[in-house]
Amino acid sequence: MINVEKISKQYGSLQALKDISFQIEEGTCFGLVGPNGAGKSTLMKILSGILLDFEGDIRVRDWKVSKDRLKIKQHIGYVPQEICLEETLTARDNLLLFGSLYGVKKKELQKRMEEVFDQIGLTERAKDKVETFSGGMKRRLNIGCTLLHRPDIIIMDEPTVGIDPQSRNSIFSLIHHLKKSGTTIIYSSHYIEEVEQLCESVGLIDKGRLIEYGKMEDLLERYAKPSLFISGTGIDENLLRNFGDVEKKGNGYLLNSAHPLLTLKKLVTHCHEHNLEPHRLELYHPRLEDIFFHLTGTQLRNI
Amino acid sequence: MWAIARMELKKTVQDKGLWFWTFILPIVFIVAFVAIFSGEENASYQEIVTQIIPGYTIMFAFFIMISMVIVFVKDRERGMVARIASTPISVYQYFFGKWVPFMILVLVQIAVLFSFGVIVNDLPLGDPLALLVLSLALAFIVTGWGMAMAVIVKTENMGIALTQVLALGGALLGGLWMPVEFMPEFVQTISQSLPQYWALQGYKDILLSGSDITDIWINLLFLIVAGAGGMGLALLFYPRFLGHSRS
Known part of the structure; x- marks a missing residue:
């Protein structure tokens, strides 16, 4: 040791x-x-x-x-x-x-x-x-x-x-x-x-x-909850706020919610009903970088 | 420790520039100045060669400090100092390993220049033991000061500039270019505080007057104490030197 x-x-x-x-x-x-x-x-x-x-x-x-x-x-x-x-x-x-x-x-x-x-x-x-x-x-x-x-x-x-x-x-x-x-x-x-x-x-x-x-694995378990990543035409922050906390990530948004799978289902239904076509819609597994950002407010890559 | 010495020696042998500064240029200077002054009426040929050959040998021995500065500063900037500090060898072993090759180089330089003097200019040698011990003391002071300079200076250029001041200023004031007797009294007083003066007087005593070790003990003591002072300074400044090393 x-x-x-x-x-x-x-x-x-x-x-x-x-x-x-x-x-x-x-x-x-x-x-x-x-x-x-x-x-x-x-x-x-x-x-x-x-x-x-x-x-x-x-x-x-x-x-x-x-x-x-x-x-x-x-x-x-x-x-x-x-x-x-x-x-x-x-x-x-x-x-x-x-x-x-x-x-x-x-x-x-x-x-x-x-x-x-x-x-x-x-x-x-x-x-x-x-x-x-x-x-x-x-x-x-x-x-x-x-x-x-x-x-x-x-x-x-x-x-x-x-x-x-x-x-x-x-x-x-x-x-x-x-x-x-x-x-x-x-x-x-x-x-x-x-x-x-x-x-x-x-x-x-x-x-x-x-x-x-x-x-x-402990750190990921402790700090990083799975969320949804979504991007596409007509997908904006105001729309997504109805489903959970939103933050911008790259060319899309991260949608944090207590039950990501359930939210995914709701989101798919909503997109279908309103003729929205997301380019990407997937479960996002947070990484070490996200934990670092969560704890320090600093992006590792931008430094 | 010996691994560092071996590696440093190998690098030194490969350095063609160092061969030029250490052997070729001093020989050119000796040949030129002996030729210029050999027609002098007020001094015998023997007096001239016993002034010029040891004088330029001492002056060029001091230039080894430039090579030492370059080696140490490069090691610091490449992070080699920090890397070696991560191994189990001590600071003393590190310095010893770095010091030995330069000590050998200066001794070889003195041997080559004096041998040249003997073969070409009939330079008298005097007592061989006294000559050897004085040469060891001269090599010790130039490498000791070189070590101190290398560890203390912040940049290579600063080290080169300071070495030139020490080597050329010391040569001028220490009587390496012309006998101190021809200089004003206050300069003669300054001369006596310089290692170049004590080294040259020691050589002259051995070559011209046949002095042995007991006759030149003050000269030896001055050179050894001053050299040890340089070594002490190098050890004292080592932590700062290591702290500035990249890694």
Whole structure:
């Protein structure tokens, strides 16, 4: 179990994090979601032992970050948001560097490097200089550098920023593989779909505060009720108000009511009687993004 | 720690610009200035080469600070500093790993320039042990100051500008371009507060007067203490440096 206990961090007059507390079960994937500047990277830096001057503490199993930092670091792998590689050196040299920094012995390191190259799909390019790689290949190597010491916990700070769909899928496959092998993953992103796809539990962070956290299904159950989405010619807000609470969403409207199925039936009848032809009329299952909006009043995508 | 040193050394060897600044340009300067001043009536040829060769060796040794600034600032901007801080190695190991390759580079630079002097200009060498220890002390101060500069400066340009002030200003006032005896008294007083002065006087004592380590202990002490001061500053400013690292 990873226990984050009342973490606060101040940069001058800026309160970057305030009283952040949550728990992560080992072997699960925990997603940290928030807009840019919410404090995700600061929290990730604290979790990975880079930032030391903060209030509060973090416990990993029986170890405390404040006392057993070096021991914890042996069990953690950190994938930074930036691509931190030596571009003028080969992919092999980069893996060699990071494996050695974690104290992996030379013979064992050679074996693990082959495994990692295979996992990240770069075996053929091992001897090439990193500066000749595409963005996606660099991202994969960036993750590969974290796997050599076989960490129990991997902290990934926006690992898919600016890459092509093929590399993104490759990274997702790798994460699924790591999850299957029991690795705990802490995954930060402002791409909500990624977190929904990969994580079992999630923490929503905004302006340095943890707004809510818990299992994905619990949060959806607690905050998100199914509603109806409707769009089409002649469908307007005034009409829909007769059936429930209305809010504009994209090119249509969301209709919230206590009994969406019953409302759907009434709406279909009404449209039929008044010759209205909706382009779309469907049950809408709220997503993490809607919960974030519900709790903060802020759209993640617009930031 | 050795992994960082190995990686840094590999990068250094690949950097052709560094080879130019470290070896080729100083040799060009030495050849040119020895040629210009060798017709001087008031000084012997030996006095001229023992002024010019160590003088320009010391001046160009200080330019290693530019390479150090570039390496550290790049590491900070790419987030490499933060990433390395997430591994179990300590701050001391990090600095040691970064420092060793530059120390080696400066020692090789001194060896190459002095060897050139011996082969081409009949430079006398004096006591080899004293020469080695003084060269180690010189390499220690330039890398120590380089480390401090690299960690403290906010931008690469600021580091390059400050290094030029230190290297060229120190060369002028420290007597690397002309003997301090020819300078006004107040400049001679300033000279004595500069590492360039103590390094050059030490070399001159070894090469011209046959001094050994016991004769140049003050020079060594000055250089080592000043170098250690630089290292201390680098360690002191490391948390701020790490805080500014991208990740």
